[in-house]
Amino acid sequence: xxxxxxxxxxxxxxxxxxxxxxxxxxxxxxxxxxxxxxxxxxxxxxxxxxxxxxxxxxxxxxxxxxxxxxxxxxxxxxxxxxxxxxxxxxxxxxxxxxxxxxxxxxxxxxxxxxxxxxxxxxxxxxxxxxxxxxxxxxxxxxxxxxxxxxxxxxxxxxxxxxxxxxxxxxxxxxxxxxxxxxxxxxxxxxxxxxxxxxxxxxxxxxxxxxxxxxxxxxxxxxxxxxxxxxx
Amino acid sequence: xxxxxxxxxxxxxxxxxxxxxxxxxxxxxxxxxxxxxxxxxxxxxxxxxxxxxxxxxxxxxxxxxxxxxxxxxxxxxxxxxxxxxxxxxxxxxxxxxxxxxxxxxxxxxxxxxxxxxxxxxxxxxxxxxxxxxxxxxxxxxxxxxxxxxxxxxxxxxxxxxxxxxxxxxxxxxxxxxxxxxxxxxxxxxxxxxxxxxxxxxxxxxxxxxxxxxxxxxxxxxxxxxxxxxxx
DNA sequence: ACCACAGTATGGTCTGACCATATGGCAGGC
DNA sequence: GCCTGCCATATGGTCAGACCATACTGTGGT
Numbered sequence: 001x002x003x004x005x006x007x008x009x010x011x012x013x014x015x016x017x018x019x020x021x022x023x024x025x026x027x028x029x030x031x032x033x034x035x036x037x038x039x040x041x042x043x044x045x046x047x048x049x050x051x052x053x054x055x056x057x058x059x060x061x062x063x064x065x066x067x068x069x070x071x072x073x074x075x076x077x078x079x080x081x082x083x084x085x086x087x088x089x090x091x092x093x094x095x096x097x098x099x100x101x102x103x104x105x106x107x108x109x110x111x112x113x114x115x116x117x118x119x120x121x122x123x124x125x126x127x128x129x130x131x132x133x134x135x136x137x138x139x140x141x142x143x144x145x146x147x148x149x150x151x152x153x154x155x156x157x158x159x160x161x162x163x164x165x166x167x168x169x170x171x172x173x174x175x176x177x178x179x180x181x182x183x184x185x186x187x188x189x190x191x192x193x194x195x196x197x198x199x200x201x202x203x204x205x206x207x208x209x210x211x212x213x214x215x216x217x218x219x220x221x222x223x224x225x226x227x228x229x230x231x
Numbered sequence: 232x233x234x235x236x237x238x239x240x241x242x243x244x245x246x247x248x249x250x251x252x253x254x255x256x257x258x259x260x261x262x263x264x265x266x267x268x269x270x271x272x273x274x275x276x277x278x279x280x281x282x283x284x285x286x287x288x289x290x291x292x293x294x295x296x297x298x299x300x301x302x303x304x305x306x307x308x309x310x311x312x313x314x315x316x317x318x319x320x321x322x323x324x325x326x327x328x329x330x331x332x333x334x335x336x337x338x339x340x341x342x343x344x345x346x347x348x349x350x351x352x353x354x355x356x357x358x359x360x361x362x363x364x365x366x367x368x369x370x371x372x373x374x375x376x377x378x379x380x381x382x383x384x385x386x387x388x389x390x391x392x393x394x395x396x397x398x399x400x401x402x403x404x405x406x407x408x409x410x411x412x413x414x415x416x417x418x419x420x421x422x423x424x425x426x427x428x429x430x431x432x433x434x435x436x437x438x439x440x441x442x443x444x445x446x447x448x449x450x451x452x453x454x455x456x457x458x459x460x461x462x
Numbered sequence: 463a464c465c466a467c468a469g470t471a472t473g474g475t476c477t478g479a480c481c482a483t484a485t486g487g488c489a490g491g492c
Numbered sequence: 493g494c495c496t497g498c499c500a501t502a503t504g505g506t507c508a509g510a511c512c513a514t515a516c517t518g519t520g521g522t
Binding site: 012013014043048049050051052055069070071072073074076 | 504505506507508513514515516517
C-alpha cells in the first residue's frame with residue numbers, strides 16, 4: 001500500500017468549456033456589453049456539443065456574468081454583464097429556505113453591514129437626497145408591502161452612500177432575500193408607526209450631520225427595535 | 232393608446248422547472264442529503280425535455296444547492312447539499328476579473344467583516360485553539376503559498392468564532408477569491424516577517440483575553456499594514 | 463422615402479442515441 | 493459458506509440533429 005493517492009479528477013466537458021470561455025474573456029479583454037460568439041460557433045471552435053456550451057453559459061448567466069437573448073441584432077446572443085446581485089439574492093434565498101442558514105444570522109450580518117455603511121456615509125458627508133425621497137415615499141405608503149419597498153430603497157441608499165459597491169450589492173441581496181420577514185415585521189409595528197418614522201429620521205440626520213458614531217448607534221437601535229433582538 | 236403595458240414575461244422552460252423543483256423541495260420538506268428524482272423521471276413528470284431539467288439542475292448546482300454524481304447507488308443522482316461558499320467564491324472571482332469590482336472594495340469589506348468577527352469572538356471568549364494551530368503552521372511554512380494557506384485558516388477561524396456561519400462563509404469566499412493578491416502581499420512582506428507574526432499574535436491574544444475593542448483595533452492595523460492602506 | 467415581407471442568425475427546446483460510471487446481484491470457484 | 497469476478501442496470505454526461513420563436517436585415521414594391 002503506497003501513500004495517499006490524489007482522487008482522479010473527473011472534469012466534465014462543460015466545466016472545461018467554462019474555463020475556456022473565462023480565459024477568453026480575460027485574454028481578449030472583453031468588457032461589459034461585449035458579445036460572446038454564438039453557441040454553435042463556440043461548440044465548433046471547442047469541438048464539443050452545443051449542449052455543453054449551453055450548460056457553461058447557463059452557469060455564467062446564473063452568476064450574473066452574461067445575459068442571453070435570442071434574435072439577430074448585435075445585442076443578441078450572450079452579452080457580458082455584471083449583475084452579482086441577482087446571483088447573491090438567489091444564493092441567500094435558497095440556502096435560507098433549505099435550513100442551512102438561520103434568519104438571525106442574516107439579520108446580524110445586515111446589522112454589521114449597515115452600521116459600517118452608515119458610519120462611512122456620515123464620515124463622507126454623503127448626499128442624503130435619496131434618503132429623503134425614500135422617507136417621503138414611506139410616509140405615503142398605504143400598505144406594508146409598499147412601505148417595505150421604500151424601506152429597502154432607504155437602507156440600500158445608505159449602503160450605496162458608503163462608496164463601496166460590494167456593500168451595496170450585499171445589502172440589496174440581503175433585503176431581497178428576507179423581504180417577506182420585513183413585511184411581517186412592518187405589519188406587526190404598523191405602517192404608520194411614529195417610532196419607525198423617528199428612527200429613520202434619526203439615521204438620516206446623523207448621516208447628514210456627519211456624526212458617524214451617532215449614525216451607527218441609530219442603525220443599531222432601529223434594527224434591534226424592528227426585529228425585536230438585543231444587541 | 233392605453234397606458235403602460237407590462238412587458239411580456241418570456242419565461243424559459245428551465246426557469247419554470249427550477250421553480251417547480253424549488254417548490255417541491257420546500258413542500259416535501261427535503262433536507263440536506265436527500266435525493267431528487269432522476270433527470271429522466273423529472274422530465275416525464277413535468278412534461279418537458281431532459282435538457283430543460285438538466286439546465287435547471289445546473290443552476291442549482293452552481294448555487295451550491297445540489298450536487299450531481301453518476302452511478303446507481305442511493306447517493307447517486309442530484310443530492311441536496313448546502314455549499315454557498317463555492318458559489319460565492321466564483322461570484323466574487325468572476326466579477327473581480329471582469330472589472331465590475333475593485334480589489335479595494337473587497338479588502339474594505341473584509342476589514343469590516345473581520346473587525347466585527349474579532350470583536351464578537353472576543354466578547355464570546357471563543358476558543359483559540361484553532362488560531363494557535365494556524366499560527367504554528369504559519370511559523371513552519373516554507374513559501375508564501377503555504378503561508379497564505381494557513382493565514383486563510385487563521386482568519387477564517389476568527390470568522391467562525393463569531394458564531395455566525397454566514398460571516399464564516401463570506402470570509403472564506405473573499406479569501407479564496409483574492410488568494411493571488413494575498414500571496415503577492417506576503418511575498419512583499421517576507422514569509423518570516425516578524426511584524427506579521429506579531430500582528431497575528433496580537434489579534435489572537437486580544438480574542439483570548441476577551442478584549443473586543445483591542446481585537447478590532449489589532450485587525451485594523453494588521454490589514455492596513457498588509458495591504459498598505461490608510462484607515 | 464416608406465413600408466411590407468421574405469431571409470437569416472440567434473437562443474430555446476425536444477428527441478433519441480450513445481458513453482461513462484457506480485452499484486447490485488448472480489454465478490462460479492475456493 | 494464465503495469470496496471473487498463478471499454482467500445487468502440505473503444514473504448522469506455528451507452529442508447530433510431537428511424544429512420553433514424571435515428579432516434584425518435587406519430587398520422590392522408603392
